[in-house]
Amino acid sequence: MTKLSVNINKIATLRNARGGNVPDLLKTAKDIQEFGAQGITIHPRPDERHIRRQDAYDLKPVVYTEYNIEGNPFRPFLDMVLEIKPTQVTLVPDGDDVLTSNAGWDTLKHKEYLIDIIAELKRNEIRTSIFVDPDLKMIEGAKATGTDRIELYTEDFARQYELGNKDGIKPYTECAVLANALGLGINAGHDLSLDNIAFFKQNIPGLLEVSIGHALISESLYLGLENVVGMYLQKLK
Numbered sequence: 001m002t003k004l005s006v007n008i009n010k011i012a013t014l015r016n017a018r019g020g021n022v023p024d025l026l027k028t029a030k031d032i033q034e035f036g037a038q039g040i041t042i043h044p045r046p047d048e049r050h051i052r053r054q055d056a057y058d059l060k061p062v063v064y065t066e067y068n069i070e071g072n073p074f075r076p077f078l079d080m081v082l083e084i085k086p087t088q089v090t091l092v093p094d095g096d097d098v099l100t101s102n103a104g105w106d107t108l109k110h111k112e113y114l115i116d117i118i119a120e121l122k123r124n125e126i127r128t129s130i131f132v133d134p135d136l137k138m139i140e141g142a143k144a145t146g147t148d149r150i151e152l153y154t155e156d157f158a159r160q161y162e163l164g165n166k167d168g169i170k171p172y173t174e175c176a177v178l179a180n181a182l183g184l185g186i187n188a189g190h191d192l193s194l195d196n197i198a199f200f201k202q203n204i205p206g207l208l209e210v211s212i213g214h215a216l217i218s219e220s221l222y223l224g225l226e227n228v229v230g231m232y233l234q235k236l237k
């Protein structure tokens with residue numbers, strides 16, 4: 001079975017737009033778990049554009065499924081996750097100024113750096129995952145870092161799938177086969193959606209977890225709008 005971890009960054013984006021507490025991030029996290037999701041993912045960024053540092057702490061007692069915190073392991077991020085002790089930390093090599101995550105780790109170039117950080121997280125009983133492009137050399141490099149899992153960066157697959165090119169899955173399947181052989185757990189995420197998730201899952205052996213945010217929250221708007229517009233119309237009769 002593949003676990004669904006819902007990324008709630010976009011709920012915080014909406015909340016921050018008005019400065020209040022609507023939508024309520026903690027209530028949303030509770031509801032998502034009650035609806036059956038097996039995890040909650042957040043990706044606090046240094047500029048706190050969506051998830052704030054305090055949110056990461058406040059979510060700890062609320063997330064009773066798997067709590068996954070993603071981010072670039074600069075010292076303030078590392079100190080925060082070592083205090084919170086989520087189920088899993090996913091290391092992502094984001095620049096400060098990126099719109100969203102746009103590349104995986106070069107696991108060869110950053111091998112020693114990753115070894116030290118992963119060891120520190122694992123000493124604190126936190127499962128580790130590292131964000132990687134679907135490149136066999138990067139998967140081999142990931143193994144050498146001591147990480148428990150990799151997270152396959154799926155944007156390229158999603159773009160290709162949208163264009164009708166199903167061969168875009170091939171490097172992902174090859175990397176998954178290698179990761180399984182090396183004993184690395186496999187997560188995946190970025191731009192996965194209701195359209196592409198079934199095909200992705202069918203072609204990735206041993207897929208343990210997907211984290212999905214942008215599409216899932218957008219789809220929730222599309223699928224919920226009719227109901228809510230109808231409710232307003234009822235009240236306005």
Ligand SMILES: CC(=O)[C@@H](O)[C@H](O)COP(=O)(O)O
Nearest residue numbers: 009043070092100101189190
């Ligand atoms: C690590 C990853 O794949 C990203 O999708 C990220 O978690 C999303 O971050 P934003 O919500 O800031 O775009």
Ligand SMILES: NCC(=O)COP(=O)(O)O
Nearest residue numbers: 007189190191211213214
């Ligand atoms: N790790 C990927 C993630 O958490 C969500 O990515 P996206 O669905 O918002 O693109």
